[in-house]
Amino acid sequence: MLFGLGRFGGNLALELQKYGYTVLAVDFDPSMISYWQKKKLPAQYGDMEDPVLPGHLCYPGRIAVTAHRASDALLLQEENEHVLVLLPFSDAAETVASKLFNTAGSGMAQKTERWQKKPGPLLPPPFA
Structure with a gap:
């Protein structure tokens, strides 16, 4: 279940679908529900801020939530x-950094000296 x-x-x-998982998506925006249903993703209306909804969920699976700040995550x-x-x-930044600098044998990190780990600016200096 994905909110x-x-x-x-x-x-x-x-x-998740690519990896073979069945996803039931819940959103409070009817246009999002319609969009994803047309893409063959099971989606239904629901709002986690509705005090009735969380009490009616009997979900035995793993629960994951998102937070935008580390303090909220804690x-x-x-x-x-x-x-x-x-x-x-944070997760996206970690993934991008890994793709840029830690992926051996592929990507721009292997094609240009500019991407090597060394002190200095990541981008070339501006034109004069």
Whole structure:
């Protein structure tokens, strides 16, 4: 069950499907639900801020939530140690850095000296 079909949730739903997982998506925006249903993703209306909804969910699977700040992630983790807290911006930055600098044999890191790990600016100096 995936709550939120925005930029992060929509891409996460596609990735989970690619790996063979069945995804039930829940969103509060009817246009998002319609869009994803046309793409053959099971989606239904729901709002996690609705005090009735969380009490009606009997979900035995793994639960993951997102937080935009580390301080929020710590609070969420303290509330329930079994919940996986994701930090999309931090996770994305880590993935991009890995792709740029740690992937042997592929990518621009292997094609140009500019991407080698060395002190100095990442980008070339501006034109005079």
